[in-house]
Amino acid sequence: MNSDPLMFYPDQQNTLKQHSPLFAWLAIGSLILFTIACYFGAASLLRQTFPVFSLGVGLFLFFRYPALYIGFNWWLWFLIAIIRRLIDYKSGWDTNGFILITPYLVTLITFWTFVKELPRSVRTGAFPFVIPILSVFYGIAVGLISYDRIVVFRTALDWVAPVFYGFHVFVKWRDYPNYRQNIERVFLWCVLITGAYGIYQYLVAPEWDRFWLIQTKLTTMGDPKPLGIRVWSTMHSPGPFANIIMVGLLIMLNNVRPIGFVGSVVGYVAFLLTVVRSAWGGWIVGVVSLITNLRPKLQIRLIVTAIILVLCVVPLATVEPFGKVITERIESISNLEKDQSFNDRSNTYDRKLGIAMSSVLGQGIGGTWIIDKDGKLVNIVLDSGILDTFFALGWFGGVPYLGAMIFILYESFQGSETRRDSFACTARSISLGVFFQMIFSSLMLGLSGITLWGFMGLAMAAKKYHSSTLARG
Numbered sequence: 001m002n003s004d005p006l007m008f009y010p011d012q013q014n015t016l017k018q019h020s021p022l023f024a025w026l027a028i029g030s031l032i033l034f035t036i037a038c039y040f041g042a043a044s045l046l047r048q049t050f051p052v053f054s055l056g057v058g059l060f061l062f063f064r065y066p067a068l069y070i071g072f073n074w075w076l077w078f079l080i081a082i083i084r085r086l087i088d089y090k091s092g093w094d095t096n097g098f099i100l101i102t103p104y105l106v107t108l109i110t111f112w113t114f115v116k117e118l119p120r121s122v123r124t125g126a127f128p129f130v131i132p133i134l135s136v137f138y139g140i141a142v143g144l145i146s147y148d149r150i151v152v153f154r155t156a157l158d159w160v161a162p163v164f165y166g167f168h169v170f171v172k173w174r175d176y177p178n179y180r181q182n183i184e185r186v187f188l189w190c191v192l193i194t195g196a197y198g199i200y201q202y203l204v205a206p207e208w209d210r211f212w213l214i215q216t217k218l219t220t221m222g223d224p225k226p227l228g229i230r231v232w233s234t235m236h237s238p239g240p241f242a243n244i245i246m247v248g249l250l251i252m253l254n255n256v257r258p259i260g261f262v263g264s265v266v267g268y269v270a271f272l273l274t275v276v277r278s279a280w281g282g283w284i285v286g287v288v289s290l291i292t293n294l295r296p297k298l299q300i301r302l303i304v305t306a307i308i309l310v311l312c313v314v315p316l317a318t319v320e321p322f323g324k325v326i327t328e329r330i331e332s333i334s335n336l337e338k339d340q341s342f343n344d345r346s347n348t349y350d351r352k353l354g355i356a357m358s359s360v361l362g363q364g365i366g367g368t369w370i371i372d373k374d375g376k377l378v379n380i381v382l383d384s385g386i387l388d389t390f391f392a393l394g395w396f397g398g399v400p401y402l403g404a405m406i407f408i409l410y411e412s413f414q415g416s417e418t419r420r421d422s423f424a425c426t427a428r429s430i431s432l433g434v435f436f437q438m439i440f441s442s443l444m445l446g447l448s449g450i451t452l453w454g455f456m457g458l459a460m461a462a463k464k465y466h467s468s469t470l471a472r473g
Contacts, residue, residue, distance in 0.1 A: 021065060023064070024060075024064065024065040027057045028057060028061075028068075028072060030057075031053055031054060031057050034049075035050060035083070038050075039086065039087070043087045044087065044091040044092075044094075046083070046087055046099065047094060047098055050083070051098070051099060051101055051102040051105055054076060054102045054105070054106055055105045055106060055109075058072060058076075058105070058106035059109060062109045062112075067182045069109075070169075070179055070183065071186045072106070073103065073106050073107055074183070074190070075186065076102055076103040076106055077103045077447050078194060078234055078235065079234050080099065080100060081100070081234060081236045082208075082233075082235075083099065084099050085208045085209060085212045087099065088208070088211065088212060088215070089207060089211045089212070093215045101157070103447075104157045104161050107164065107165050107450065108157075108161055108164060110164045110165050110167070113164075113168040113171060113172070114164055114168070117171045118130065121171075124171060125464065126170055128404045128407050128408050129163065129166055129170055129404070129408070130167070131400050131401070131403075132163045132400070132404045133160070133163045134400070135398070135400050135404075136156070136160050136163060136397075137160075138393065138397045139362060139364055139392050139393045140152060140156045140159075140160075140365050141364075142362055142363070142364030142365070142394075142397075143155070143156070143363075143365040144364070144366075145364065146363075146364055147364065148366070152364070152365060153366075154366075156366065158446045158449065159365055159444075159445060159449075161446075161449070162446075162450045162452065162453040162454070163449075163453055165454050166452075166454055166456055167457065168457070169457030169458055170457040170458075170461050172461070173462075173464040173468075174465065176458070176462055179458065180423050180458075183251070184255075184423065187247060187248040187251050187252070188248070188251075188252060188255065188259070188263055189263075191245060191248035191249060191264070191266070192259070192262070192263035192266060192267070193234075194233040194234050194235070194244070194245070194270070195245060195263065195266040195267040195269070195270035195271070196266050196270075197233050198231040198232075198241065198245075198270035198273060199266065199269055199270055201231055201233060202226075202227065202229055202322075203226060203227070203321065204226055205224060205226045205227075209224075209229065210225070213229070218237075227325075230273075230275055231270055231273040231274050233270065236446075236447070238275070239274075239279070239448070240446065240447045240448050241270075241274055242271060242274040242279035242280075243279050243282070243437070243447075243448050244447070244451065245270060245274070246271065246279050246282055246283045246433065246434075247430050247451055247455070248267060249264060249268060249271060250283065250286045250287070250290065250426055250429060250433070251426055251430075252267070253287075253305055253306065254298075254302065254305075254423065254426065261312070264313075265312045265313055268309065268313040269313065269316055269317060271283075272317050272326045272329075273322065275325065275329040277332075278437045278439075278441060279437065281437065282433035282434060282436050282437045285429075285432055285436045286429040286430055287429075289432050289433070290302065290426055290429040291303065293413070293419065293429065294419065295419050298422050298425075302422075357387075357395075359390075359391075359394045360394050360395045360396055361394045362390070362392055362395075362396065362397055363394075364392060383441060384438070384441070385438030385439070385441060385442040385443050386438055388445075389401055389402055405444075408431075408460060409428070409435060409456065411460065411463075412427075412456065412459035412460055413428055415463065415467070417463055417466040417467050417470060418459075418462050418463055418466050423462070424462030424466070427455045427459040427462060428456075428459035430455045431455045431456045431459055434448065434452040434455070
């Protein structure tokens with residue numbers, strides 16, 4: 001998938017031979033068959049059984065097939081929302097949404113890695129990933145003092161799963177070549193499948209998506225009708241979907257095979273239909289970072305690929321039924337003073353900034369309700385990962401959390417060990433592109449958090465892997 005020669009990774013040949021993937025695919029296939037059979041037989045049963053079955057498969061893959069575990073985990077995050085919507089459409093609306101816990105359970109298997117590797121974290125260079133984990137634990141402790149335990153633990157899943165995952169990916173740096181190969185394949189098919197479904201969703205507005213949109217009353221995600229939806233494809237909302245597509249498109253800039261071009265064209269159209277401007281900006285940051293960090297030969301190849309993609313995508317994106325919605329959103333970037341969404345955020349940002357920065361100890365994880373200066377109980381939606389971090393963790397936990405994140409990003413860009421590895425350069429460019437968007441949204445949480453911390457972990461794992469390879473001569 002990537003033109004970098006496989007022989008560049010001397011440990012990969014041996015690692016791939018450790019276990020035949022037959023039993024892994026049998027386990028995954030069993031889960032798929034069970035899900036299909038149960039859906040057409042008793043769909044509501046999946047709400048309880050799917051998380052348990054998925055956890056069992058995840059544990060099996062984690063201990064026997066670590067690279068396939070990574071891919072399996074990604075696909076659960078990609079698909080769990082549409083699985084929930086299909087079940088609700090068939091069996092009736094479920095406000096509980098218990099099935100959505102599935103990817104969190106599978107990701108939290110990496111807690112075992114944290115427990116096992118924590119004593120050696122300073123020596124192995126993993127301590128920058130330990131600091132934010134400790135900060136999150138601090139935020140959970142503060143939250144438990146003031147808020148309902150169920151609310152705290154549910155909110156804590158969004159915070160803690162990503163940092164555990166990033167820690168796991170880094171400390172398993174010896175498996176980096178396998179992780180790289182698996183993630184390239186996963187995101188190729190993710191962009192192709194979810195991008196195509198996103199276009200279908202926009203054109204047709206499937207009944208299960210319309211049902212979900214009507215039940216949730218989320219007017220910000222468009223109207224439940226063809227050509228009226230802000231595309232979110234198989235995921236929870238346009239934001240996470242836009243970021244996942246952004247990641248896949250950056251990875252696929254190095255894919256010179258026909259399927260990569262087809263997937264990219266589909267992906268870019270779906271990416272534009274999300275109309276998520278912050279993700280568009282993150283993509284620009286990622287592309288600029290990637291171009292400036294590759295070797296000249298790879299830079300030329302990437303630029304040529306980008307030009308060809310532009311020639312393919314622009315005609316599709318400027319004709320109906322796509323042209324109007326995309327063009328209006330692009331034009332709003334140059335006319336922000338008339339953009340209602342931008343004005344709403346600007347009008348409340350100063351007030352939210354004061355609330356977020358006012359507490360040294362923080363409000364704790366799980367606390368979104370506070371009493372304002374007028375004595376009213378208000379629900380705080382901060383619309384910024386930076387503000388959200390200081391609101392939940394305070395200065396005491398927020399500074400170490402964000403400081404560690406910035407340190408990891410800085411370290412991943414140091415040295416020249418990875419310049420020949422286009423995927424490693426892409427991983428750190430993705431990290432920077434997602435981190436840039438934390439100004440506008442809390443992208444350190446949930447699926448977006450898995451993306452941010454996961455690719456920061458990959459970038460650092462690549463650096464350590466290549467440093468070790470050079471040291472061995």
